[in-house]
Amino acid sequence: MLSKKSKYAIKALVFIAGNRDKQPVSVRTIAHEENIPLKFLESILAELKNARVLKSTKGKYGGYSLNRSPDEIHMAEIMRLFDGAIALLPCVSENFYERCEECSDELTCGIRQVAMEIRRQTVAQLQGATLTNILEREAQLDKGS
């Protein structure tokens, strides 16, 4: 499961990416539109800024905007930022590798092999899920209704 942090972060990013006028978007607006607790969201966006995903403008009429093209921001990066490894086992993680301490031989572990295949598939999907891609999906889904 994604943490709420990850979920809120992605929702906020999609909201910012989908905003038409070039004005930065305030935390208040996002919190209100997406039903996310204000102060909690504040800390999340701060972290996204720190990770150079967002940039901010201070003072009145300030807010947050993307610091990169929306097709260069994807779910894999955001989930790693807030939740750490995407893999099911630490021993198959690309970015957060750790041995399974109890495991005597990593190379002949069948469970590990399953986890590797799942990680490969999942990461591929999550990297494909850029903000642009998510907005396209939503446009499609809207048409259907």
Next chain:
Amino acid sequence: MLSKKSKYAIKALVFIAGNRDKQPVSVRTIAHEENIPLKFLESILAELKNARVLKSTKGKYGGYSLNRSPDEIHMAEIMRLFDGAIALLPCVSENFYERCEECSDELTCGIRQVAMEIRRQTVAQLQGATLTNILEREAQLDKGS
């Protein structure tokens, strides 16, 4: 990430399935061979028995054995038992569905669609990962080394 409970459970099950003689396997043996804390493993196997995955024999020379064919026990079931939903979002879970409270329209949510595709793939892999399948993988991997 899998919890340690899930990981230990799967390791224990693979160990039991891989045991050649028909004797039941004691918690002590598994704990020792797989480097799992004894008392913790004890509670895990109790849960697996409760879920009718294992059966037990009490008293001296007792222990645990599979309650079903090893190709009818797979990782998806075990993970659901100990960790709950496999899906990234509660709103795409088959077995543990819940609304995302903050979400106004589930049907047009792009993130949800991504999560659905990932769940589909992951569940397929995990259902394919039966004890038999895992043992076959390990036999293959052993040959290679």
Next chain:
DNA sequence: TTAATTCCTATTAATTTGGTAGGATTAATA
């Protein structure tokens, strides 16, 4: 000067995770 915003630091309640402790009960065997 005022209003609206980000920025910063600290705190916290609840839940989950990963165990541990101690003994009761059951059954095989010498």
Next chain:
DNA sequence: TATTAATCCTACCAAATTAATAGGAATTAA
């Protein structure tokens, strides 16, 4: 019948993580 080796049962617990909240300082546009 005593011994040994198992499962079974109940309770407890420490540490980490999660999901926030509180309160105000600094900044900027109008």
